Amino acid sequence: MEDQHQIQQNRNITEMLYSHGVNPTKQRRIIADVLFARNQHVTADQLFDAVQQSGCRVSKATVYNTLGLFARKKLIREIFIDATRTFYDSNNSHHHHFYNVDTGDLIDIKEHLAPHFLGPNLPDGTAMEILDLVIRVKNKSP
Amino acid sequence: MEDQHQIQQNRNITEMLYSHGVNPTKQRRIIADVLFARNQHVTADQLFDAVQQSGCRVSKATVYNTLGLFARKKLIREIFIDATRTFYDSNNSHHHHFYNVDTGDLIDIKEHLAPHFLGPNLPDGTAMEILDLVIRVKNKSP
DNA sequence: CTGATGATTAGAATAGATCTAAAAATGATT
DNA sequence: AATCATTTTTAGATCTATTCTAATCATCAG
DSSP states (O other), rough: OOOOOOOOHHHHHHHHHHHHHHHOOOOHHHHHHHSSSSOOOOOOOHHHHHHTTTTOOOOOHHHHHHHHHHHHHTSSSSEEETHHHEEEOOOOSOEEEEEEETOEEEEEEGGGGGGGGGGOOOTEEEEEEEEEEEEEEEEOOO | OOHHHHHHHHHHHHHHHTTTTTOOHHHHHHHHHHHHSSSSSHHHHHHHHHHHHOOOOOHHHHHHHHHHHHHHHHEEEEEEEEEEEEEEEEOOOOSSEEEEEEOEEEEOOOGGGGTTSSSSSOOOEEEEEEEEEEEEEEOOOO
């Protein structure tokens, strides 16, 4: 039963990698497995630890390379909080984030709430510090 | 005439520092002078170079400390592009940014354009890569 | 099997930022 | 002016997230 579920999970992950143009190597499947186990925000370091804990051995360089690759292939999103905090978000759907500068928590903003920033929709017990919006653009190919 | 303007500029900067609760020391005035000479986006490193070029000597540590202080005191804004790119924006008014991933340019978005992101308002010759919105909140003081 | 290509790895290297401890400046008090 | 406390600056060391390097390993077409 568990095995059945695990096999299904592996198949899904392999599919997902393929469909995003990522060659599903062993390490990439391990990393994806941990990363997509649930929607979550992780740092490269946290993910490295989580992979270790799962009993598999993947080097830290591979974790960094793979997260970069996944982000480039739009499997996941990179979120730059500050110079020492880069999160990876396995939830690929259109949404934004609250970041609590006191606690370091990164919290999802449901997309439909986005127009209501100025209303009373901040997380309980928090006040807005600053809203930073960066739109990354790229040069149009000619 | 130039001197007169410079004196006025210095007075303005001293005022500005005071009014934001920053003790206007020599180095801080030098840094503010270069930083506010025009609205601009600079990295700590670029600012350090610019200060050098202006003929004044301020250590790099002081540049970092001072930029951090100014940001904390809301004289300027910190913009985190990625793990190795932190910009400081001397334009304190309410606005956002385009970042060109190909060129590394940081370009202002006029606030009133913000609701029209999806329209044809991107910088010429560019296409949207990703829109990242992070709202930084802090715990309400009890 | 053989060679080519791509992936992974450990550890070194890099770079932005921060820390440290000492020196210098400032300012208040006598 | 001399003393003391406080703040600021500084050079250099240190930290830490990330990237690089060069060697090894895996995969697969022929």
